[in-house]
Structures are given as structure tokens and as C-alpha cells.
Amino acid sequence: MLQVERMSLILAELNANGRVTVNGLAERLMVSKVTIRRDLELLNQENKLLIVHGGAIKPNFRLYEAPFNQRHDINIDEKKQVGQKAAEFIQDYDVVAFGVGTTTLQIAKHLQNKHNLTIIVGCVSILNQLIERKKSGFFTGKIIFLGGEIDTDQMFATGTVMMDMLDRLNIDKAFIGANGYSIVNGITTYNIDEGNFLKRMILRSSEVYLVVDHTKIDAKSMYKYTEFNDVNHVICDSEPPSDWIKQLESEGVQWTKA
Structure with a gap:
């Protein structure tokens, strides 16, 4: 699967659920966690999501507050x-x-x-x-x-x-x-x-x-x-x-x- 296709699927899931996890995406898209983290980082740089501990959330709404040290x-x-x-x-x-x-x-x-x-x-x-x-x-x-x-x-x-x-x-x-x-x-x-x-x-x-x-x-x-x-x-x-x-x-x- 091409990176642009993965990123499109990541955004689709994010819009549907408000949150995605590295583990869940890696399993569903059958790629490594490192690859998913790289995709999330690129989307974060484009302000399309916000990286949080273990995954990402929509940039315009905070679903939860991760602990301070995270x-x-x-x-x-x-x-x-x-x-x-x-x-x-x-x-x-x-x-x-x-x-x-x-x-x-x-x-x-x-x-x-x-x-x-x-x-x-x-x-x-x-x-x-x-x-x-x-x-x-x-x-x-x-x-x-x-x-x-x-x-x-x-x-x-x-x-x-x-x-x-x-x-x-x-x-x-x-x-x-x-x-x-x-x-x-x-x-x-x-x-x-x-x-x-x-x-x-x-x-x-x-x-x-x-x-x-x-x-x-x-x-x-x-x-x-x-x-x-x-x-x-x-x-x-x-x-x-x-x-x-x-x-x-x-x-x-x-x-x-x-």
C-alpha cells in the first residue's frame, strides 16, 4: 500500500472515531509501528491531527488529557x-x-x-x-x-x-x-x-x-x-x-x- 493511501485511511478513521492508535493502525494496515508513526508525524506536520501517547486525535478537539510526563x-x-x-x-x-x-x-x-x-x-x-x-x-x-x-x-x-x-x-x-x-x-x-x-x-x-x-x-x-x-x-x-x-x-x- 502506498503511503498516500495509508494516510488517507488514517484520516478517514480519525474523522469517524476521533482517535486512532499506533497498534490498531499497524494491525489493520499490516505495516510496522515505525511506519505508522512516520505517517502520523507527516500528518501532524500538516496540522491534520495531533500526536498523543499511543496514537493521535483530531487537532480541533481534545478527547482526553494524557498524563503530564507523557x-x-x-x-x-x-x-x-x-x-x-x-x-x-x-x-x-x-x-x-x-x-x-x-x-x-x-x-x-x-x-x-x-x-x-x-x-x-x-x-x-x-x-x-x-x-x-x-x-x-x-x-x-x-x-x-x-x-x-x-x-x-x-x-x-x-x-x-x-x-x-x-x-x-x-x-x-x-x-x-x-x-x-x-x-x-x-x-x-x-x-x-x-x-x-x-x-x-x-x-x-x-x-x-x-x-x-x-x-x-x-x-x-x-x-x-x-x-x-x-x-x-x-x-x-x-x-x-x-x-x-x-x-x-x-x-x-x-x-x-x-
């Missing part, structure tokens, strides 16, 4: 670009809050030459990275962890203790992620607890920066936690869709390409 390496180069650019917006003496997500993690990994920061964080993976960066002298200041019950799949704190603590804090700049960013569907995530946490963080912040890679643009997930114009700034590895530009400008949403 999502870490998806589109890693783009996430690094976004994280590095976002870190440039952090200034000395800022009170900064980090949301949950693998793109947000990259901001922490690129923090350097910053002084007297106060960093508020509810994600364990980001907390660990910040501790190492501070101990290594990349920034000075203090780290405040929003404690609570730990979601061990998504690696962040949840519950009323965390939310009550967040309600007592005033934040200069919040950096948040999303599973989808859309003018029509707003800012969405799969995890309701995460969405409620990010919504509260937005309300407590003077400026809000959304950090996403290109696969999240015009995508949607199950839970809408806020409107597209409830952020002040979008940082992405690609330009916005051309038909969005006027509305983004009219709503005061700045867009920076990393």
Missing part, C-alpha cells in the same frame, strides 16, 4: 521557543504566577538573570524546576507553592485549600496554558479542576499571558474556563490566523510570535 515531549521544540520568549516578559521584582502545563514548564526552564521575583506556582513539576533554577543562581526571590491535594497524573494541587490561598494573593503577571484557544470557543481545557484554578488565577492577576504552541490554535477541549479576550497577551510559535487579527486588536489582545 505530554512533555510533544511539540517540545515549539514549547521551548514559546517558553524562552515568555521568560523575557518577566522583570525584576515581579509577582509572577505559573499555571499548569508543559509549555508553562518551559518558562521556568528559561528563567535567568532575574532578581527579587515572587513566583506563585501550583504545579509540582514546575515547582521542582524553579527550585533547581533558584539553587543554581538563575534567579533570586521567593517561591510560593499553592498546596492542596495533588493530582498525580497532571501534577498540580487541587482543592479548597489551594483556592483559598490563591484568593489572598495579588499577582502582577500570570502565565497560563490551555488545550485550546479559539475566538469562537474561548480558552478550554480537559480538566475541570485545572480550568477553575486558571480562571481564579486570571481574576487575581493584573496581566495574563497565554502560552501555547500552534496545535492549540482554534482547537477546543471539553471545559471552557474563560473567554478568548480574558488574556492580555498570547505567546505562540506561529502567527494568529489572518481572520483573527482585527478582532484580537479590537479586544486588546496582543500576539507575539516566539
Whole structure:
């Protein structure tokens, strides 16, 4: 079977079921898993699907949220670009809050030459990275962890203790992620607890920066936690869709390409 035929069949199954698996495709198309992964990668580069652990899903809808460590390496180069650019917006003496997500993690990994920061964080993976960066002298200041019950799949704190603590804090700049960013569907995530946490963080912040890679643009997930114009700034590895530009400008949403 030619590659173009395989890719056509992959897209047909994806459109029918919303999700495909490497194992299932390899068995049905009678080719190796390596071949299927290669086909999926090409389709991903064309923005026709989104690669997830074990297979792929439609690019415009997140059927589930893979665990944090499984999502870490998806589109890693783009996430690094976004994280590095976002870190440039952090200034000395800022009170900064980090949301949950693998793109947000990259901001922490690129923090350097910053002084007297106060960093508020509810994600364990980001907390660990910040501790190492501070101990290594990349920034000075203090780290405040929003404690609570730990979601061990998504690696962040949840519950009323965390939310009550967040309600007592005033934040200069919040950096948040999303599973989808859309003018029509707003800012969405799969995890309701995460969405409620990010919504509260937005309300407590003077400026809000959304950090996403290109696969999240015009995508949607199950839970809408806020409107597209409830952020002040979008940082992405690609330009916005051309038909969005006027509305983004009219709503005061700045867009920076990393």
C-alpha cells in the first residue's frame, strides 16, 4: 500500500472515531509501528491531527488529557521557543504566577538573570524546576507553592485549600496554558479542576499571558474556563490566523510570535 493511501485511511478513521492508535493502525494496515508513526508525524506536520501517547486525535478537539510526563515531549521544540520568549516578559521584582502545563514548564526552564521575583506556582513539576533554577543562581526571590491535594497524573494541587490561598494573593503577571484557544470557543481545557484554578488565577492577576504552541490554535477541549479576550497577551510559535487579527486588536489582545 502506498503511503498516500495509508494516510488517507488514517484520516478517514480519525474523522469517524476521533482517535486512532499506533497498534490498531499497524494491525489493520499490516505495516510496522515505525511506519505508522512516520505517517502520523507527516500528518501532524500538516496540522491534520495531533500526536498523543499511543496514537493521535483530531487537532480541533481534545478527547482526553494524557498524563503530564507523557505530554512533555510533544511539540517540545515549539514549547521551548514559546517558553524562552515568555521568560523575557518577566522583570525584576515581579509577582509572577505559573499555571499548569508543559509549555508553562518551559518558562521556568528559561528563567535567568532575574532578581527579587515572587513566583506563585501550583504545579509540582514546575515547582521542582524553579527550585533547581533558584539553587543554581538563575534567579533570586521567593517561591510560593499553592498546596492542596495533588493530582498525580497532571501534577498540580487541587482543592479548597489551594483556592483559598490563591484568593489572598495579588499577582502582577500570570502565565497560563490551555488545550485550546479559539475566538469562537474561548480558552478550554480537559480538566475541570485545572480550568477553575486558571480562571481564579486570571481574576487575581493584573496581566495574563497565554502560552501555547500552534496545535492549540482554534482547537477546543471539553471545559471552557474563560473567554478568548480574558488574556492580555498570547505567546505562540506561529502567527494568529489572518481572520483573527482585527478582532484580537479590537479586544486588546496582543500576539507575539516566539
